Every structure is written in structure tokens, then in C-alpha cells.
Amino acid sequence: MKGERTQNTQKDLCSVLEPDSIAVVGASRDPTKIGHTILKNLMISGYAGKLYAVNPHANEVLGIKSYKSVLDIKEDIDCAIIAIPAQFANNVLRECGKRGIKGAIVISGGFKEVGEDALEKELIDISKKYGISVIGPNCLGIVNVHKHIDSIFLPVYKLKRPQLGSISFVTQSGAVGSTILDLIGESNIGISKFISYGNAAVVDESSLLEYLRNDPDTKVIVMYIEGVKDGRRFFEELRKTTAVKPVVVLKAGKSALSAIAAKSHTGTLAGDYKIFSSMLKQAGAVEAENLEELFNLSKIFLQPLPKGDRVLVITNGGGDGVLAVDAIERYGLRLAQVSAHMKNKLKRILPKHVVVGNPFDLTGDADSGRYRIALQEAVKEDGVDAIIIITLFQTAGLGSEVVHEVINTDNNTDKTVVSVAMGGEYTQLQLGIIESYGVPAYESPDAAVRSLSKALWYYRKKLQNPLRPREIEAGVLPIVRNVPIKTGTRKGSK
Amino acid sequence: MKGERTQNTQKDLCSVLEPDSIAVVGASRDPTKIGHTILKNLMISGYAGKLYAVNPHANEVLGIKSYKSVLDIKEDIDCAIIAIPAQFANNVLRECGKRGIKGAIVISGGFKEVGEDALEKELIDISKKYGISVIGPNCLGIVNVHKHIDSIFLPVYKLKRPQLGSISFVTQSGAVGSTILDLIGESNIGISKFISYGNAAVVDESSLLEYLRNDPDTKVIVMYIEGVKDGRRFFEELRKTTAVKPVVVLKAGKSALSAIAAKSHTGTLAGDYKIFSSMLKQAGAVEAENLEELFNLSKIFLQPLPKGDRVLVITNGGGDGVLAVDAIERYGLRLAQVSAHMKNKLKRILPKHVVVGNPFDLTGDADSGRYRIALQEAVKEDGVDAIIIITLFQTAGLGSEVVHEVINTDNNTDKTVVSVAMGGEYTQLQLGIIESYGVPAYESPDAAVRSLSKALWYYRKKLQNPLRPREIEAGVLPIVRNVPIKTGTRKGSK
Structure with missing residues (x-):
């Protein structure tokens, strides 16, 4: 499976997470439709790239020209945001592929999470055939504060949008994601990116970790995860990432019962929690026990790490x-x-x-x-x-x-x-x-x-991480002082 | 020691917690003095009883006549609020005794908590001699929302005052108390009484429990405690109280180190935490682990108790x-x-x-x-x-x-x-x-x-409490359904 994921390289994810041009497919004139809200939010958030509306039933939406199809747009497009019913989404994705669009956000629900496995399989096949990095389906999409991208279809008066900052949030659940976004928006803590990735049909948590590790605008990564697609890859990406920046993880679907709930929610198999939790520890990721702690931990990492207790x-x-x-x-x-x-x-x-x-x-x-x-x-x-x-x-x-x-x-x-x-x-x-x-x-x-x-646990763990960059050895990054580490001490970790 | 506490009966505590007349000693014309703020807060909170100002250096404070001493007031007074430096407080308390005043709130700090044990001993002796129920010293005093009594010297724009409700708060720390009051004031949850009892020289947590157990306006009791004066009496009062209404307790000063901090704070010996915690369990009190939980538990008891899991x-x-x-x-x-x-x-x-x-x-x-x-x-x-x-x-x-x-x-x-x-x-x-x-x-x-x-734990514990009132047996109060209790099951608890 790892070998097949050639489309999820750092470069390819840029087209979906930092696009310079966006087409909103399903951009409606009807303000109650999510395609309308998405186009509007991109406009009012001040997106500086090129914006296109796609809607076969309108010549113009919110003051900009509307195209019948992405195939009709002559200019290059980095990313298509698809906000139309699930049964039509794959056809549009195929057109995106033909048009050479390398990024897509499929907002639409109605795939694996409701038992439509064939529809999701088809989506994956199209994305592979054309090399499209697809976020979703069944997601809220993304917010990139640096680039003023806001694909969230929820109204701004009910869900505040955050300031610019250095924390990036990755969430499998749109509902939990909307809460996170709203609370961070209400606070004076800024974010870099917010990525709601839903069913993770193509771009999964591992690819997003890899991307955010290399993203200079992200200093702290915070994840809400119900289950991972490829445990081994996730562990490797996590270990590499915690060597350079903190990763906070809230795992949901911990019990057999909640795992069933997770399956009907994002079509995810939650896996054994105890194994997952040990894996997080081993990889140096900081586990949050609940949503309150997720927030508390996000902000502690804005400060210098404690070097002792x-x-x-x-x-x-x-x-x-x-x-x-x-x-x-x-x-x-x-x-x-x-x-x-x-x-x-x-x-x-x-x-x-x-x-x-x-x-x-x-x-x-x-x-x-x-x-x-x-x-x-x-x-x-x-x-x-x-x-x-x-x-x-x-x-x-x-x-x-x-x-x-x-x-x-x-x-x-x-x-x-x-x-x-x-x-x-x-x-x-x-x-x-x-x-x-x-x-x-x-x-x-x-x-x-x-x-x-x-935070101290993370600091000590980071020093033990064999993948940590050379600067630590060179003394550029601070070294822990005379504080013994209670358990799991390794060479060079004092 | 128990025998000596004759002054702390239910009736006597009424004079300090539900007074129909109050004298504010130290009522200053200077708005930066706490005696000024207390008198003002009593006025603006709409206290319906009779209010007297005592200040030897003024004829009038905030529009009401000022007396040189409580001895000069002809009418009966239930409670004196004493807000003058510690070294003068005992003399005033003695005058209160001579005047037949049965309740006093000593706001002033500067007693046992700063090593002035002799001053505190003297205060206790005076209260015994004249049978005065004294709250404090070194406290914020009380709020009784039903009677519109507010003796808190903190400004209302910084510390919101709560609505009328049925939770009563008892706190040893004024600082923690001010936070509780402010947060409850900000919410739409009301309170009945708020009692900051400081050094607990005379009226202690046990007397307050007894009072609140019999207070028809109080349905839930919430306590922040650093240490108790008389463990055995506290246990007995607690057991009797949890038989009729829930008691939530946050114990601070759990470790040897924090116990030292508590001593310099309210002059309290914190005692062994593990023993205290088991005692709470045995007495059927619900322990809160931290301030967040103190609030979360306070409000759960506004709902009917869960009868099963x-x-x-x-x-x-x-x-x-x-x-x-x-x-x-x-x-x-x-x-x-x-x-x-x-x-x-x-x-x-x-x-x-x-x-x-x-x-x-x-x-x-x-x-x-x-x-x-x-x-x-x-x-x-x-x-x-x-x-x-x-x-x-x-x-x-x-x-x-x-x-x-x-x-x-x-x-x-x-x-x-x-x-x-x-x-x-x-x-x-x-x-x-x-x-x-x-x-x-x-x-x-x-x-x-x-x-x-x-809340379920409390419900089950209450059913096991041999001191619970007859209504439970009579079926007036709800009986637990077919839910087995995991541990500590006793006869009649199914």
C-alpha cells in the first residue's frame, strides 16, 4: 500500500493545501447551499489566488463568472473544492484529472461512512489514475491562514476563524474539527493550517504528518484521530516528526463500542487502543486524554520547552x-x-x-x-x-x-x-x-x-529520539540539565 | 473540644449567616478601604435588613449615620462585620459581646496565618465568653443571595455576583473562593450561600456543614478545604449530611509540601491526604480532583440523580x-x-x-x-x-x-x-x-x-447510608433499579 501512494508527496500536497488557484465546484447562487458558503468564505477571507466558480446552471455566482465544468477553464488550477452530492463527485474528479488539476477537496459525504464502499473505491482509483491528492471525502476541508484559504462551509457568526499562528490542526472528524476551530478562533492563539480529512480515502494522517513536518509555518502539530490507515507508516512519520516538532494526539474510538461508532462516522477501523497508545509513546507523540487537554497541550508548546522538572x-x-x-x-x-x-x-x-x-x-x-x-x-x-x-x-x-x-x-x-x-x-x-x-x-x-x-516528557523524549537533527548534538538546541530521567533512559539522554 | 463548641448551634449560626441587622465596623469614607466597599456592596446588593456604619472618625458614611462604637447603637444587632486591622479587631469583638451581638465576621487578616497565634487565641476566648459565632478571621466573609447580603470586599466589575439558586459554597481560601464566586456569577447557575471561613478560629467546616444540612435553601453543598479542625466531628457531620443532600469536596494541601503552603495560608494543618480521601468516600462525599471538576460536579446535582449506569x-x-x-x-x-x-x-x-x-x-x-x-x-x-x-x-x-x-x-x-x-x-x-x-x-x-x-456513585452511596431519612424506605424517594454495585455492596443496596 505504501508503494502505491506516490501521489502523496510533499510537492503534491502543496497543490491541495497551498493552492494558488481554486475552483469551487457546486458554487451555488442559493445561500443555503454549502457550495455558496464555501465560495463566499474564500472571498471574504481575502484569498489572494485565482478563484473560479463551477456551476452548470448559472452564468455568474457571487459576482464572478461561472463555468459549466472545470474542463472549460483555460487557466491552470491547483485545487478543486468539490461540494456536490456524492453520486456526482467522482465524475467531477475525473474531469479534474483530465484537466491536470493535482489537488482536490471532496467535501461531500455519502461514501464509505454510509456503506458506499464502491463509490469510495472509485474515487481512490480516479485519484491514482490522474495523480490527484484528494482530501476527504466527508470532510470540512481546510483553512490555511497564511494564504487566506477557508473552505469551511459553516457560517462565520457561528464558527469563528482563527488568527495567524504556528499550530496546525489535523482532524478526522468534521464535528470535532469545527469545535476546535471555533474555540481557537475565539482565543488569541493563532493557527497555521487546519485540515479536516474525513474518510482519508487518499491523503491520510501519515501524508499530512509528513507534509506538516516539512512545513516551516507549522511549529506544533495537533491531531484528532479515530483510526489510522497504515500503522507502520504512521509510526515512522510520527517518529521523524517528533524529532523536530511536537505532535499532540487525541485518539478517539478507544473501546470496542466506540470503535463501532467511529466506523459509522468516518468508515474507520479504530484498532486496539492500548497498542495505539504505546505506539504514540514510543514515537514521542504527546497523547491528550480529552478535548480540554488537547487545547491545553497545544498552547504549552508555544513556550520554550521546560529543560527540567x-x-x-x-x-x-x-x-x-x-x-x-x-x-x-x-x-x-x-x-x-x-x-x-x-x-x-x-x-x-x-x-x-x-x-x-x-x-x-x-x-x-x-x-x-x-x-x-x-x-x-x-x-x-x-x-x-x-x-x-x-x-x-x-x-x-x-x-x-x-x-x-x-x-x-x-x-x-x-x-x-x-x-x-x-x-x-x-x-x-x-x-x-x-x-x-x-x-x-x-x-x-x-x-x-x-x-x-x-511538555517536559516530550523534551526528554525528543533528546532520546535517534532521528533528531544534528543541531542538538552541536549544542545549538538546548540540552537538558542535571535532571535524571526516571524510566527508559538511554545513552546521551542525561 | 466538641463540648466547648456550644456557640455553634444552628440557631447561633443564623445570626451570622442570615442576619436581620448588620453593623459594618471600619466603614470608611475612603473608597480604597475594604470597610467602604463592604458597606457599599451591602447597599447596592439591596440588603433588606437594618444596616449600621461604625467608624469613630466619621459622622456619616455613604449617606448613613456612623457610630463611634457598636456600644453606641441602641437597636439590636445580629451581626458585626469587622474590617479593621488585626490588632484592633479583638477589642471590637469584645464590645460586640458586651452589646449582645451573637454573630461576627472578622474579615481582617494578621492572625494565626502569620504566626500571631496569641491574637487568634484571644479572639477564640472572647467568642467563647460571649457566645459569639465568629466567621474568620482572614476571610472574604459571606454572600447570602436570598437575603441580599454581600460582605465581599472585591469590586463587582471584577468579581461578578451570582444569581439566586440552590448550591452553597464553603471555602477556606478567600482567593479560591473569589474565583468560584466570579465563575458562578458569570454563569447562569445560581447559589444560595457562599461562605469564606478563613482561619476557622470559631465556626469551622463541621459547624457549617451542620448548618447547611438543615438549610432548606441549600440543595447542594460544595466545599474547598485545606484542613479540618476536628476530623471525627467532620466525618459525623458529613455522613449525616450526605444522607440528605450531596456534598462535593475539593481537598487542597494533599502532599507534605503543599501542607506547608496551606499552613502559611490559613494556619491549617492539612493532615494525611489518603486518610482524608478515604474518609470522604466512607462518608459519602463526592471528591473533586481539581477546580474544574468542582464546578462540573456542583451542577450535575441540579439534575435528578441517575438511578443506574x-x-x-x-x-x-x-x-x-x-x-x-x-x-x-x-x-x-x-x-x-x-x-x-x-x-x-x-x-x-x-x-x-x-x-x-x-x-x-x-x-x-x-x-x-x-x-x-x-x-x-x-x-x-x-x-x-x-x-x-x-x-x-x-x-x-x-x-x-x-x-x-x-x-x-x-x-x-x-x-x-x-x-x-x-x-x-x-x-x-x-x-x-x-x-x-x-x-x-x-x-x-x-x-x-x-x-x-x-453522581451515580453518590446515589448508590446515599442508599447505603444508614442515616438516610425514612422517605427512602417508604418509596417516596426513588429506589435504585436492577444495577449491581461493583464494590462495597451492603445489604439493601441492590
């Missing part, structure tokens, strides 16, 4: 400090020891009731200045690998200035800095600003610490 | 159905079997591509009508104990009508109904409406199922 907690709420320490113990990290130098220095500067320790409790009357003093010293501490800044904005004396002046990425530190803030409208606003500075904001000390612990 | 999942997103099944298996529940009658009936009515099963996948083009048909039949199914309604609002065809017309409490069912919806602004708005109908809304299938599983 010593965490410093800075807080203005005593109780939250206690909860953070509980979590540090639960997830196998350590409380950093604050140096005597820092203690002595800060005890002179800060009010008497401030607890200069770990948790570093600035207490309820802390203002932005007190946080600045604490963080400025904390980033200089050799014994600290990661810093959790907890800010309870409910207090009268703490506002946006602590975000703008203290919790931002300009801390000149390679330590991992994360933030915790919980609360209603006022706090939510601050959280958004914090994340716009590239600092992940968590809704509890537990979520922050858990994410840190998995 | 058979869960039906209704969804418009296939992937979310798969995730729900994964969670059902993970948390030890079962997928309900849909009856042949329901299958046959609905297959005739619903479109062909709808999967009438479990998950009941209404598919991405589902509208409110399809949900109505599904839920109407589902509530009639004998083989279903709980229903999870997943609604992806990102789709074009689903809006608020599914909330107003389908997901509301008027389903005429004693099954547990919970909702899952995830997304940005549009979805958040729907979540708020769903919760205003008393249906808990969760941000993932995982969170919903986990909460359901703990």
Missing part, C-alpha cells in the same frame, strides 16, 4: 498556591528551591507579609510592581526550569498592567512561563491578552502543571 | 459521539440499549442517514425538530438512566430554539439530562441559556460523563 509558583492567592503544589506533586514535577540570594534580596524589597518562597505568595494586595520584582528575579534563578504565574484579577489592585508589563514574552528567558487565571468577564479579557503575548493561560493550576509535565 | 448519547456530531462512548467506558458506565420499539418508530420518522442507535447520531444537518423527536422518545425508554445531549451549534441549522424547545427542564422525566456544547461566542451564549433552564452544560463529553459517573 523544577517549577516556581508565583501567586497572589494562597489557596491557588496550595493547589499548584498539589498538582506539581501529582504530575511528578518538583518545587524549585529559591536561592538564598533571591530570598535575601527580595525580603528587603518586598513587604513583610509577602512569602518569598515557593509558592512565592505575593498575597492579595499585590500589584503589578510586586509581580515585576518577583518575575525579574525568578527568571535569573538557575534552579528554576518553569514558572507558573497565577494572577487573581478579582482583587482590587491588579489589572491589565500586570499582563502588558510583566506576563509577556519579553522576559528574556528560555524558561517555560505559563499563566493561570480563573474567573468571569474581567478575567477572561485578561486571559485573551495574555495569550496574545504567546503565554499560555490556564483555567486552573492543575491544568497548567499537567501541561508542563507533558 | 445506562447512558444514551444524542448528538449531531459523529466525532463527539465517539468521544462520549470512550468516556462512558473510561468512567465505568454503560451504553444504554435503545429498544426495538424506539428504533422502528424513529427510523420511519427520521431521515435515512440518521443513525438511530447509541450514540444516536442525528448528523450534521440536524435541526431542533430532529432533537425534539429523539428526546421525546428517549425519555420514555425504560433502559435509559441518563441522557447526554450534544449540540454542535457551529452547524448552520441549529440555534437557540433547540435550547428553548428541547433542552429544558420541562422534559417530564426523572432521568438525568445533561448537555455538551463546545465553542466560541455563539455557543457560549447557548450554554448560558441551557444552564438557566437548570440543565448542566459541559465543555466536553468527557467532563459530562465523568460528572454523571460521580
Whole structure:
């Protein structure tokens, strides 16, 4: 099967994921049709490439000329987005092949997932014959923020579109994908690419991994997977990828029962979960247990990786400090020891009731200045690998200035800095600003610490990865410090 | 020690938690002082009782007469809120005693938590001598929504105040308490009482449990605890309470290290966590692992308790159905079997591509009508104990009508109904409406199922509780059906 997948090379996937020209087949004048929404969304998202509408029943759609068929378009086309009923999709795909179009996104459902195996087989055969990289069928399509491509047929007022960033999402389920997109769109975290690949008839998770590994715009890869087509290839692609960038995976269809549900959903065989989970570990991929964790892990990787397990907690709420320490113990990290130098220095500067320790409790009357003093010293501490800044904005004396002046990425530190803030409208606003500075904001000390612990796991795993690039040996990338790795230690991993 | 706590009877706690008259000691004209904010918040929250300001340096504060001392007030006073520096607080408390005031909330910090043990001992002695129920010191005080009492000194624009409801929160940490209050305030879930009890010098968690057990306005009790004063008494109060209403507990200070942090925070000895956790289980209290779960569990108890483990999942997103099944298996529940009658009936009515099963996948083009048909039949199914309604609002065809017309409490069912919806602004708005109908809304299938599983655990535990009221035997309260209890089964628990 691997040998047959010649169409899924990096270059070929560019035609479907970074096309310079797109034809929307099924571009309707009727605003309730998905072909209409797709064309409209491409227009309003400001797609800079060439856009063509294909609809045999109209001369013009949304102000642009409509062609009867892709065969009638004289100019070269990189990608066709096919949004017509399943029974007509294969004919259009064949025309795309004849026209030399190398990329296609088949939005239409009604293939293998509803038992129409023959229709899907035909689609695969056409794609092979003409060498077309097909995303789908039965998918939401793609978002490429850099190129302003948005093939999602869901209305923007119900599903926010994300800002530009460096996380790429790959999802087998359109439903879960739409949630991910909406939540990321609502936040101030940006994305690079979003790929909903549905039934994975042609382009599968392995090809997408290979593509995203080599994509300079992608720094973190996040995947929702129900099942993989070719386990061995997936493992190899994963291992190669985690050597250079983190991959977060949420596996759905873990049990025998949910595997049945997955089959009727994307026509996927889910496979044995325990084997899959060990495979992820071995390949150095970070597994998310649920959707909340998928998000929490996505953003931890926007920060420098923690190089060790010593965490410093800075807080203005005593109780939250206690909860953070509980979590540090639960997830196998350590409380950093604050140096005597820092203690002595800060005890002179800060009010008497401030607890200069770990948790570093600035207490309820802390203002932005007190946080600045604490963080400025904390980033200089050799014994600290990661810093959790907890800010309870409910207090009268703490506002946006602590975000703008203290919790931002300009801390000149390679330590991992994360933030915790919980609360209603006022706090939510601050959280958004914090994340716009590239600092992940968590809704509890537990979520922050858990994410840190998995980032450290990835860091250590990456150092053990025999496929990691030479820069690590050369000292260009940071080397882990004197922290013993508990299990599975290999040579060169200290 | 138990014998000494004569002041903490139900009647005495009424004077501090439901006072008909309040004196604010330290009511300042300076808006930056907490005594000012407390008086102001009591005024703007519409407190219907009599309100007095005490401040020796002013004749009038915020438009009301200011007294030099509580001794100068002629009328009876139920409760004094003391918001002055710690070193002066005990003198005021003594004056309260002389004046016959039976309730006091000491907001001031600066007692045991900073090593001022003597000051706290003195406070306890005064309260004993005069029989004053003291909340605090070192606390945020209380909110009683029914009586419009709000002694919280944090500004309302930063910390939302909750609506009227039936959950009562008890928190040792003011910081964690402020977060809880703010998040509940932001939601459409109401509360009955919020009690931040700080150092627990006089009124402790056991007295509060006893009070809330007998409080008809409280249906669910939620506690954040760092340590308890009297373990045996707490266990007994807990056991009596869980026999009649659910108690959710988040224990902080679980490890040796975090226990140290807790000591410097509320002066509490945290004790051994494992013992504490087993004690909670034995007493039938539901333990929350972190703050997120504390909220998730609080709201599950607004629904009828699940009487068994058979869960039906209704969804418009296939992937979310798969995730729900994964969670059902993970948390030890079962997928309900849909009856042949329901299958046959609905297959005739619903479109062909709808999967009438479990998950009941209404598919991405589902509208409110399809949900109505599904839920109407589902509530009639004998083989279903709980229903999870997943609604992806990102789709074009689903809006608020599914909330107003389908997901509301008027389903005429004693099954547990919970909702899952995830997304940005549009979805958040729907979540708020769903919760205003008393249906808990969760941000993932995982969170919903986990909460359901703990609610079922409580239901079964309650049936085993020898202290449960006679109504259960009499059949007034529902009896568990043919569901075997896996562990710890006792006589009469089937």
C-alpha cells in the first residue's frame, strides 16, 4: 500500500493545501447551499489566488463568472473544492484529472461512512489514475491562514476563524474539527493550517504528518484521530516528526463500542487502543486524554520547552498556591528551591507579609510592581526550569498592567512561563491578552502543571529520539540539565 | 473540644449567616478601604435588613449615620462585620459581646496565618465568653443571595455576583473562593450561600456543614478545604449530611509540601491526604480532583440523580459521539440499549442517514425538530438512566430554539439530562441559556460523563447510608433499579 501512494508527496500536497488557484465546484447562487458558503468564505477571507466558480446552471455566482465544468477553464488550477452530492463527485474528479488539476477537496459525504464502499473505491482509483491528492471525502476541508484559504462551509457568526499562528490542526472528524476551530478562533492563539480529512480515502494522517513536518509555518502539530490507515507508516512519520516538532494526539474510538461508532462516522477501523497508545509513546507523540487537554497541550508548546522538572509558583492567592503544589506533586514535577540570594534580596524589597518562597505568595494586595520584582528575579534563578504565574484579577489592585508589563514574552528567558487565571468577564479579557503575548493561560493550576509535565516528557523524549537533527548534538538546541530521567533512559539522554 | 463548641448551634449560626441587622465596623469614607466597599456592596446588593456604619472618625458614611462604637447603637444587632486591622479587631469583638451581638465576621487578616497565634487565641476566648459565632478571621466573609447580603470586599466589575439558586459554597481560601464566586456569577447557575471561613478560629467546616444540612435553601453543598479542625466531628457531620443532600469536596494541601503552603495560608494543618480521601468516600462525599471538576460536579446535582449506569448519547456530531462512548467506558458506565420499539418508530420518522442507535447520531444537518423527536422518545425508554445531549451549534441549522424547545427542564422525566456544547461566542451564549433552564452544560463529553459517573456513585452511596431519612424506605424517594454495585455492596443496596 505504501508503494502505491506516490501521489502523496510533499510537492503534491502543496497543490491541495497551498493552492494558488481554486475552483469551487457546486458554487451555488442559493445561500443555503454549502457550495455558496464555501465560495463566499474564500472571498471574504481575502484569498489572494485565482478563484473560479463551477456551476452548470448559472452564468455568474457571487459576482464572478461561472463555468459549466472545470474542463472549460483555460487557466491552470491547483485545487478543486468539490461540494456536490456524492453520486456526482467522482465524475467531477475525473474531469479534474483530465484537466491536470493535482489537488482536490471532496467535501461531500455519502461514501464509505454510509456503506458506499464502491463509490469510495472509485474515487481512490480516479485519484491514482490522474495523480490527484484528494482530501476527504466527508470532510470540512481546510483553512490555511497564511494564504487566506477557508473552505469551511459553516457560517462565520457561528464558527469563528482563527488568527495567524504556528499550530496546525489535523482532524478526522468534521464535528470535532469545527469545535476546535471555533474555540481557537475565539482565543488569541493563532493557527497555521487546519485540515479536516474525513474518510482519508487518499491523503491520510501519515501524508499530512509528513507534509506538516516539512512545513516551516507549522511549529506544533495537533491531531484528532479515530483510526489510522497504515500503522507502520504512521509510526515512522510520527517518529521523524517528533524529532523536530511536537505532535499532540487525541485518539478517539478507544473501546470496542466506540470503535463501532467511529466506523459509522468516518468508515474507520479504530484498532486496539492500548497498542495505539504505546505506539504514540514510543514515537514521542504527546497523547491528550480529552478535548480540554488537547487545547491545553497545544498552547504549552508555544513556550520554550521546560529543560527540567523544577517549577516556581508565583501567586497572589494562597489557596491557588496550595493547589499548584498539589498538582506539581501529582504530575511528578518538583518545587524549585529559591536561592538564598533571591530570598535575601527580595525580603528587603518586598513587604513583610509577602512569602518569598515557593509558592512565592505575593498575597492579595499585590500589584503589578510586586509581580515585576518577583518575575525579574525568578527568571535569573538557575534552579528554576518553569514558572507558573497565577494572577487573581478579582482583587482590587491588579489589572491589565500586570499582563502588558510583566506576563509577556519579553522576559528574556528560555524558561517555560505559563499563566493561570480563573474567573468571569474581567478575567477572561485578561486571559485573551495574555495569550496574545504567546503565554499560555490556564483555567486552573492543575491544568497548567499537567501541561508542563507533558511538555517536559516530550523534551526528554525528543533528546532520546535517534532521528533528531544534528543541531542538538552541536549544542545549538538546548540540552537538558542535571535532571535524571526516571524510566527508559538511554545513552546521551542525561 | 466538641463540648466547648456550644456557640455553634444552628440557631447561633443564623445570626451570622442570615442576619436581620448588620453593623459594618471600619466603614470608611475612603473608597480604597475594604470597610467602604463592604458597606457599599451591602447597599447596592439591596440588603433588606437594618444596616449600621461604625467608624469613630466619621459622622456619616455613604449617606448613613456612623457610630463611634457598636456600644453606641441602641437597636439590636445580629451581626458585626469587622474590617479593621488585626490588632484592633479583638477589642471590637469584645464590645460586640458586651452589646449582645451573637454573630461576627472578622474579615481582617494578621492572625494565626502569620504566626500571631496569641491574637487568634484571644479572639477564640472572647467568642467563647460571649457566645459569639465568629466567621474568620482572614476571610472574604459571606454572600447570602436570598437575603441580599454581600460582605465581599472585591469590586463587582471584577468579581461578578451570582444569581439566586440552590448550591452553597464553603471555602477556606478567600482567593479560591473569589474565583468560584466570579465563575458562578458569570454563569447562569445560581447559589444560595457562599461562605469564606478563613482561619476557622470559631465556626469551622463541621459547624457549617451542620448548618447547611438543615438549610432548606441549600440543595447542594460544595466545599474547598485545606484542613479540618476536628476530623471525627467532620466525618459525623458529613455522613449525616450526605444522607440528605450531596456534598462535593475539593481537598487542597494533599502532599507534605503543599501542607506547608496551606499552613502559611490559613494556619491549617492539612493532615494525611489518603486518610482524608478515604474518609470522604466512607462518608459519602463526592471528591473533586481539581477546580474544574468542582464546578462540573456542583451542577450535575441540579439534575435528578441517575438511578443506574445506562447512558444514551444524542448528538449531531459523529466525532463527539465517539468521544462520549470512550468516556462512558473510561468512567465505568454503560451504553444504554435503545429498544426495538424506539428504533422502528424513529427510523420511519427520521431521515435515512440518521443513525438511530447509541450514540444516536442525528448528523450534521440536524435541526431542533430532529432533537425534539429523539428526546421525546428517549425519555420514555425504560433502559435509559441518563441522557447526554450534544449540540454542535457551529452547524448552520441549529440555534437557540433547540435550547428553548428541547433542552429544558420541562422534559417530564426523572432521568438525568445533561448537555455538551463546545465553542466560541455563539455557543457560549447557548450554554448560558441551557444552564438557566437548570440543565448542566459541559465543555466536553468527557467532563459530562465523568460528572454523571460521580453522581451515580453518590446515589448508590446515599442508599447505603444508614442515616438516610425514612422517605427512602417508604418509596417516596426513588429506589435504585436492577444495577449491581461493583464494590462495597451492603445489604439493601441492590
